[in-house]
Amino acid sequence: MRDPYEILGVAKTATQDEIKSAYRSLAKKFHPDLNPGNKEREARFKDISGAYEKIGDPESRQKFDRGETDEMTGAGRAGPESPFYYQTQGNGGGRYSAQSFGGGLDEDFFENLFRQGGAGRRARSADRPGEDQLYQMEISFRDAVLGSERDLTLPTGKKLHVVIPPGVDSGSRLRFRGQGGPGIGSAPAGDAYVELSVKPLPGFTRKGNNIETEVPISFLEALRGGEVDVPTVDGKVQLKIPAGVSSGSRLRVRGKGVAGKGGERGDQFVALKIVMPKTVSAELKAAVDAWGNSFDYNPRGDA
Amino acid sequence: MRERKLQLIEEASVVCGVGPDRLLEFISYAWVMPAEDNPPRLDEEDIARARLIQELQEGFGVNKEAVPIILQLIDQLHRLHHEAKFLR
Numbered sequence: 001m002r003d004p005y006e007i008l009g010v011a012k013t014a015t016q017d018e019i020k021s022a023y024r025s026l027a028k029k030f031h032p033d034l035n036p037g038n039k040e041r042e043a044r045f046k047d048i049s050g051a052y053e054k055i056g057d058p059e060s061r062q063k064f065d066r067g068e069t070d071e072m073t074g075a076g077r078a079g080p081e082s083p084f085y086y087q088t089q090g091n092g093g094g095r096y097s098a099q100s101f102g103g104g105l106d107e108d109f110f111e112n113l114f115r116q117g118g119a120g121r122r123a124r125s126a127d128r129p130g131e132d133q134l135y136q137m138e139i140s141f142r143d144a145v146l147g148s149e150r151d152l153t154l155p156t157g158k159k160l161h162v163v164i165p166p167g168v169d170s171g172s173r174l175r176f177r178g179q180g181g182p183g184i185g186s187a188p189a190g191d192a193y194v195e196l197s198v199k200p201l202p203g204f205t206r207k208g209n210n211i212e213t214e215v216p217i218s219f220l221e222a223l224r225g226g227e228v229d230v231p232t233v234d235g236k237v238q239l240k241i242p243a244g245v246s247s248g249s250r251l252r253v254r255g256k257g258v259a260g261k262g263g264e265r266g267d268q269f270v271a272l273k274i275v276m277p278k279t280v281s282a283e284l285k286a287a288v289d290a291w292g293n294s295f296d297y298n299p300r301g302d303a
Numbered sequence: 304m305r306e307r308k309l310q311l312i313e314e315a316s317v318v319c320g321v322g323p324d325r326l327l328e329f330i331s332y333a334w335v336m337p338a339e340d341n342p343p344r345l346d347e348e349d350i351a352r353a354r355l356i357q358e359l360q361e362g363f364g365v366n367k368e369a370v371p372i373i374l375q376l377i378d379q380l381h382r383l384h385h386e387a388k389f390l391r
Contacts, residue, residue, distance in 0.1 A: 023362065024362060024363055024364060027358070027362045027363060028363055031358065031362075033355055033377060036384075049362075052362075078313075082319065082350075082351075082354070083347065084319060084351060084355070085348075085349055085351040085352050085354070085355040085377070086353075086381070087351070088347050088348040089348075089381040090350045094348045094381065095336075095338070095348060096336075096348065096352065096374075096378050096381075096383070097378045097379075097380075097381035097382040098386070119359055128331065128334075184332070184333065186335055
């Protein structure tokens, strides 16, 4: 067995990088696939790769330098069971060369050359559609109800113009066909999905296509009726309160809910909450006492 | 002529010394197109080709972009070689 340092033409003190580059330049020269049928060069290549196997990485090199030569690893690549590629291309050619583009060195040849994949006509089995990719986007309650448009920059640097249709909810997914991972071969790219999550808006609760809110009113407003401002997703609206309402009464504001499938919007229901003054002054109590005696009623019914 | 002995990825990996993950990578780039699909099974030609790719990358430092170009040239070379032999 020849000395691997000698075979590769490097000094015993050579660095790993020096060994590597020596191997590379020799392998380029002697690789059988670059010299098909040249037995002499093939034998040289086997020596070279066997030598590189021994001292090509620091660990096996240390082993070799200590004299622990494992003859098994010294075999390099050899054996009739593991032919070089060119050897599989004999007698009528292999599948790959048969598939490769025939003809002269014209434009097609070079065009073909720079396509991904070795053989000119790619087997269908090699085509694989790209992966679907899922992204998350948080939107406001208002944007979910009314719809919106946003530009989203994907981690890949790609920009998506996201049109949020009115009426979406948390978990809604928007699909962007062909904006996912690239396909392999002639297969199409995957799709990108943007999953929405809706940031809750305090005081607003969505029930299907309706929105539920609550508005505090004074007991005088409850008694006399009147108009109060209530917030909706479209801004404030004036709500007429009929006289004599109770806490929990629900008033409907038409068309301020969430858009349904047909585009028609649901309603907003406003629950009234009668709030007493923070302090009950002596005058108030006296007035109510005077009033209570003549207008008392039992809200618990006859029970 | 060629013996059509097909090997699964794991077996092929042992024969050619290319890790299973790398084999799958080569297949995904269509550098290697297994003789059979589902599950992929490689013949001698596929295996020799996988090893050649590994040697191109590890031994010669060929980068990913250049691999298919080199493969294509080698395929062309073999094809032309056969055509020439036929004409002779």
